[in-house]
Amino acid sequence: MKNYHLTPEQFREEGKKIIDWIADYYENIEKYPVLSQVEPGEIKASLPEQPPQKGEPFSQIMHDLDEKIMSGITHWQSPNFYGYFPSNTSFPSILGDLVSSGLGVQGMIWATSPAATELETRVLDWLAEMMDMPEKFKSTSTGGGVIQDTASTSALTAVIAARERATKYESNKTGVRQKLVAYVSSQTHSSLEKAIKMAGIGSENLRMIDVDDQFAMRPEMLQKQIQEDKKNGLLPFFVCATIGTTSSTAMDPVREIGEICRAENCWLHVDAAMAGTAMACPEFRHLKDGVELADSYCFNPHKWMFTNLDCDVFWVANRNELINTFSILPEYLKNKATETGAVFDYRDWHVQLGRRFRSLKLWFVIRHYGAEGLQFHIRKHVEMAQNFASWVRESDDFEIVVEPQINLVCFRHKSDDDFNMKLMNTVNETGKAFFTHTKLNNRVVLRMSIGQTHTEERHVKETWQLIKATAEHLLKNRKAKN
Amino acid sequence: MKNYHLTPEQFREEGKKIIDWIADYYENIEKYPVLSQVEPGEIKASLPEQPPQKGEPFSQIMHDLDEKIMSGITHWQSPNFYGYFPSNTSFPSILGDLVSSGLGVQGMIWATSPAATELETRVLDWLAEMMDMPEKFKSTSTGGGVIQDTASTSALTAVIAARERATKYESNKTGVRQKLVAYVSSQTHSSLEKAIKMAGIGSENLRMIDVDDQFAMRPEMLQKQIQEDKKNGLLPFFVCATIGTTSSTAMDPVREIGEICRAENCWLHVDAAMAGTAMACPEFRHLKDGVELADSYCFNPHKWMFTNLDCDVFWVANRNELINTFSILPEYLKNKATETGAVFDYRDWHVQLGRRFRSLKLWFVIRHYGAEGLQFHIRKHVEMAQNFASWVRESDDFEIVVEPQINLVCFRHKSDDDFNMKLMNTVNETGKAFFTHTKLNNRVVLRMSIGQTHTEERHVKETWQLIKATAEHLLKNRKAKN
Structure with a gap:
């Protein structure tokens, strides 16, 4: 039939x-043309x-x-993709995702597929170990990890959990009644502002703290602003520090910010969405100095760790604060395992109820590459970015805007903003490479973000040649016209 | 190397x-044992x-x-899985998802992969057509569709957009300052209460309206409650009507509720997460009568339409209300296509920024099955549920608790609650079938949810035999003990 x-x-x-x-x-x-x-x-x-x-x-x-x-x-997996930030995948990740699709389990609570919950718990403990994260982020201590879809959702989750802790879980009942105020830097990702709006706090109650000449948050300005807000009867409740901002991979001083948060009883969320992957290598771990002061921390294996979207790792220091905020238990989801309290029900750790077998692809990636393989590629990417930066420095026409700390090079042609935009668009329209821009101190800055799975030295070199040649060509045309 | x-x-x-x-x-x-x-x-x-x-x-x-x-x-794809609700997948969906993983595109804005945006827009217009949805839900009119991960996220999105419309976009700036109040029924999914909490409205400001003997919201009680709240200086802003509640597939009277919402200027969100798939068949469309009064509507192809998690279709009547609520445009995402306004940037339609190529698997499913193939299976599932219900009616020991309207049968053994729970757990422990319970009018009710891709008549029949035989065996044991 x-x-x-x-x-x-x-x-x-x-x-x-x-x-x-x-x-x-x-x-x-x-x-294929990249763009x-x-x-x-x-x-x-x-x-x-x-x-x-x-x-x-x-x-x-x-x-x-x-x-x-x-x-x-637009070919995000092309070795010539240098736009925004990497969103790299890998063959093991694709296959892990395929197994997840094939099994089609819905892991909303432990009972609906114990392996979906327990593998996730284990793999996130592995990552905490691999990245030398504080013990409290592990499930064996007071905290634990959960896979969120994106860093935006992690930001929202952190803001809401912080809101509830600060209001003693009253906002969940009465709505936001207290005059809460949150702090980010002027370089923090826009998802934080979006989260503050969604959570009913209001963007007026978000302070964008000034940054230093490396675009990192100035802790003394944070301290000053908190004092001022307290004087005005407001309740500071949340600070986001970024390890690797989107525009320029600036590194906020987590320890100094964390100490202020401790003293002022603010929730510290650390957003390491892209740069977090670098913590797999000991030589980059100084960038997370002070992270033991954080209440929550996220990074995206779906950016730089060879794992398909969606995969954002979100750790908390105290899982009860999360569960107390997000838990709801209707009759039709009651079951023996949940009642004994012996298991995690991850639907209480985030916005969604339904969830696929999220950890399989990450497990495939970690087991296939091992810590060693991941370190190898992270180091290669950073090395290629540093090489690119050295070519920029050596050229007469271009300049480095921010000293690159890891895998993003912020540079510009010494000409004006319009020329830089024209240069970028002209290169992108060739289809041979793709990169994007930002603004720093109100000037256009070109961003070369190096982290695709199959990018090799030759790709980066050819792209630099293309950028230089295009600039020369455009300059010649401009002079001919004048 | x-x-x-x-x-x-x-x-x-x-x-x-x-x-x-x-x-x-x-x-x-x-x-495999199902559970x-x-x-x-x-x-x-x-x-x-x-x-x-x-x-x-x-x-x-x-x-x-x-x-x-x-x-x-726990094998959600087993033909003997009758728990909770279906989360059925299919071979075409698995393959569509595989292509999406393989391409690894990040479709946060139009420019980052135009096909990821435009295929989604087209496919959701197709579904609106296939399901006889109001014109305003289509992208060619004032509204449009977007794929959310789950119905929980759709609920949150709707609540926040409603909050902003009601407060003239002030809450996004100042935080929730007005005394907003929302309405659901006592049978509405718990994700609505969670959304109300997350959005900073507070569960005290959520009214759970009484239901009738079919567990559908009583519109006269809604009307009464709204009047009372207005008298007390509160601002009614949001109502959720459900087409097919989780516990018992109760059908709220959308038209009557919608008319009240119009008169009272409330946002009407319709949650058709599971039952929405039935709208592919003309004979079930009376269940959505009045849906043209809705501001938003969601249903999950990842429940009953052979499509992998995550896939929730969310339609709005006025896309500008969504975009005005969720849009944020940092410099590094600015681009020509966005500036002309000629394209949709779906990151402005939901919580997340990053998004995979979400529509591919749905496109694969719709093209593979066609409207005809989907209708065939929906009708088969409903027919099997109706057969199961007729066997329950014919038995001396069991009874139907709610007349099944589509594919969920709510029934119970005429014995007490403990016996019903024992019966369910005993059957589930055999591994041969898996079903779950709920409570209606404070009594335990067993739920037989029929909608897995490969469930056939013989599976349902064998499961009924197993349930009956297990009940007889347990009764015999009980008598022997007494």
């Missing part, structure tokens, strides 16, 4: 073709306006993937 | 083995306490998957 499903045999056949399709993709990835060249609306217009009434052959779907979708892809 | 990566050739080999592994899993899935039989801590204890220093062979990872992880899986 026709039942519309693929049979297991058809799945074997189509699945293996897709495995080959992905391998082919990586073998040919340098042939998609389509115009707004072009992809949508290529797709039928009406949904299919009847099912279509699998070959047709794959054909349309090639013919209609691929031109609209 | 050793670079620790899998080569494309190794990926082909290991990937194809995993495809076979998944096919084998589905061919043998009935041999995992492990004890708390058992899986964790089987895994090394220390992370691997050196990478391990892929074969070892797969070996440990079989030997250490599989016993801790």
Whole structure:
């Protein structure tokens, strides 16, 4: 009887073709323009306006993937992708994710798949160990880790847990009634402002503390602002310190900020979304000095640790503060294991109830590479960034804007802002490489973020040659016009 | 040189083995106990306490998957899984998800992969068409759809957007200062209460409206409560109506509730997380009568539409209300396409910034099955549930608690609560089937939720025989003891 499903045999056949399709993709990835060249609306217009009434052959779907979708892809996995921040994946991660999709478990509570919970707990304890994190972040102590989807969600989770601790869990009941105030730096990721808004605190009650010439938060300014706010009857409750800001990988002084937080009874959240991966190498661990003063900490294996989106690791020092904030137990989820308190139910650790088997891909990555393999690639990326920086320094026309601490180089052509934007757009439009910009001290800065899985020395070198040649060409044109 | 990566050739080999592994899993899935039989801590204890220093062979990872992880899986994809609600997947979905993992794009804004945005927009317009949703939910009108991870996140998104509309976008600035009040029924999913807490409204300001004998919200009680709250100087701002509650698939009267919301200027969110899939069939569309009065609506293809977690479809009537609430535009994300306003940037439609290529698996599912294939399976599931209900009615020892409207049967043994819990636990411990309970009017009710991809008539029949035989056996034992 026709039942519309693929049979297991058809799945074997189509699945293996897709495995080959992905391998082919990586073998040919340098042939695609890194930045998609389509115009707004072009992809949508290529797709039928009406949904299919009847099912279509699998070959047709794959054909349309090639013919209609691929031109609209910006190739984050290209070795010539240097935009924003890395979002690198790896073959082991893809395969771990495939197993997760295949099993299709819903791990909202321990009982609905004990392995989904316990593997996550174990793997996050492993990472805490691998990265020399404080004992209190481990499940064997007072804290523990949970995989969130993104650092934005971790920020929201931290803000809400901090709000509840500060108001003795009253805000959850009465709404936000106290005059809470939070602190970030002017360089902190925008997701913190978004979290403060979502949590009902209000952006007026978020202070953006000044930064120093390295774009790191100035602790004395934080201290001053907290005093002023207290004088005005406000209740300081939350500070976010960043290890590696998005714009320039600036490093906030976690220890000094943490000591202020201790004294002022503020929740300290540390956002190490991208740079956190570097903590796998001992030589970068000074960047997290003081992290034992943090109440929560997050970093994204889905940025620089070869693991597919979504995978943000969120550790807390005291898991009860999280559970007291987010727990809700309706009758239909009651079960023996939860009642004994012997297990973690991760739905009480975050916004969502439903959750897939989130840790499998991370487990595959860590076991495949081992600490040693991860360190190897982190060091390679940092080395390539440092090399790039040295070429910039050696050139007459370009300059370094911030000394690169790890894998991001902030530089600019010595010409004006317009020229830098024009240079970036011209390079990006060639499709041969892709990088992005930011503004620091109100000036356009070009960002070369090095961290894709398959980026090698030759890619970085060729991209530098391309940037230099493009700049020379544009300068010549400009002079010809004048 | 050793670079620790899998080569494309190794990926082909290991990937194809995993495809076979998944096919084998589905061919043998009935041999596993549906509910995992492990004890708390058992899986964790089987895994090394220390992370691997050196990478391990892929074969070892797969070996440990079989030997250490599989016993801790509760098999949501088993045809004998009738717990909670379905979380069904399908081979096309698994393959669509695999392509998404392989491409590894980060679709936070249009420019970072135009296809990730535009395919999502198109597919959600398709679904609106397929399900006869109001025009305003389409991107071609004032609204549009976005894929959220879960219905919990949709609820939070709706509550926050409603909060902002009600306070003229002041709460985002000042924090929650007005005395807002929200309304759900006593049967509404707990995620709404969680959302109200997270958004800084406070659970004291959430009213749980009484339900009728079918567990549907009583609109006259809603009206009365709103009047009373207004008299007390509160500002009613949000109502959630449910199409298919979690406990019993109760259907709130959306039209009557919607008319009250219109008159009282409240945001109406409709939560159709599980039952929403039924709207693919014309004969169930009366259940959504009045949905054109809604401001937002969500349903989960990851529950009953053969699509892997995470996949929650969230439609709004007015996308500007969403964007005005959630938009933040830092310099490093500025780009030409966004500035022209010609594109959607989905990071402004939800909590997260980063997002994978979320629509691919849904596109694979819709194209593979077509509207016709989806309807076929929805109707099969409903028919099986109705058959199960008829067997319950025919038996002397069991009774139907709520007349099943679609695919959930709420029933109980005519004995007491303890007996029903004992019966359920005994059946679940056999590993042959898995179902769960709830409470309605303070009595234990057993729930038979039918919606797994591979559930056939024979599975449902055998499970009913097992439940009956187990009940007889337990009764006999009880009598023997007395």
